[in-house]
Amino acid sequence: MIPNQNGLRCKRALEKLHYQPPSAPLTILHADADLLVVDKPSGLLSVPGKAAEHADCLETRMRNIxxxxxxxxRLDMDTSGVMVFARNKSAQRHLGxxxxxxxxxxxxxxxxxxxxxxxxxxxxxPLIVDWPNRPLQKVDLETGKPAQTEWRVRSRSHNSTYVELYPKTGRSHQxxxxxxxxxxxxxxxRFYGDSDVISRMDRLALHASMLRLRHPTGGAWCEFIAKSPF
Structure with a gap:
């Protein structure tokens, strides 16, 4: 992808970004003395943005509860699914x-x-930020940071494929x-798709469906699942 195309994609995406976060109540998947796990809705920022109109976010809503x-x-604003928060500094360090x-x-x-x-x-x-067009990222074989994603096909239709993705690294937009x-x-x-790709879904078709981690207290494996909305 040449830089001009990246720039056009970024400009188009930002022009269409009118922040209208969903207002439905949050779905809390788990809560204990150390952990909070929530199913983040698509369209809601994980953390506050710089602009005043971007103050509403999952972190703030969780703190209200x-x-x-x-x-x-964090998850991208357009991505839905499992997000975990800590409830004390020790748990935060452990999870981090x-x-x-x-x-x-x-x-x-x-x-x-x-x-x-x-x-x-x-x-x-390997991936690196596309600085002239940030927040977009790009593949850079020379200076990019290592990034690996395993994938598996779940089903195919006449013009799309349903896949499971298993990121081995956690790069932005990986x-x-x-x-x-x-x-x-x-x-x-809307960041990386052309007009046809964007028009075929009313949201980003990406959902964090499962997160498996060790509990900060005791170290037992815990698995949290949020059902895919598509």
Whole structure:
């Protein structure tokens, strides 16, 4: 993808960005003395944006319910699914280290454009921010940071494929850029999709369906699932 195309995509996406976060009550998947797990809706920021109109976010809403909520990680605004928060500093450190050391197991569901021919595969392409067009990211074989995504086909239709994605790293926009790089952008992706890809879904067809982690107290494995909305 040449820079001009990236710039046009970014400009088009930002022009269409009118922040109208969903107002439905949050779905809390789990709550205990250390953890809070929630099914983040698509269209809601994970953390506050710089502009005053972007103050409403999942972190703020969670703190309105649980004042001790502490941020651990983020999902893109357009991505839905499982997000975990900590309820004390010790749990926050414990969970943060699990993310840093890539000990957590994550599964995403996505619908991508076109027919993916193979049943499984691995995308191993380094990524870096596309500075003139940030927040977009791009593949850069020389200076990009390592990024790997495993994938598996769940089903195929006449012009799209339902896939499961297993990120081995956690780069910004990793799944979106990796699917684009193999010729199958995620439907509804206003940052990386063309007009046809964007028009085929009323949201980004990317959902964090499962997160598996060790509990900060005791270390037992815990698995949290949020049913895919598409």
């Amino acid at each position: 649980y004042p001790d909520t502490l941020l651990v990680h 280290l699990q993310f840093e050391k890539r000990q957590m197991q994550k599964t995403y569901h996505a619908i991508v454009a076109g027919i993916v021919r193979d049943d499984t595969g691995l995308v191993d392409l 799944l979106r850029v990796h699917m684009l790089a193999i010729g199958h952008p995620i439907l509804g992706d």
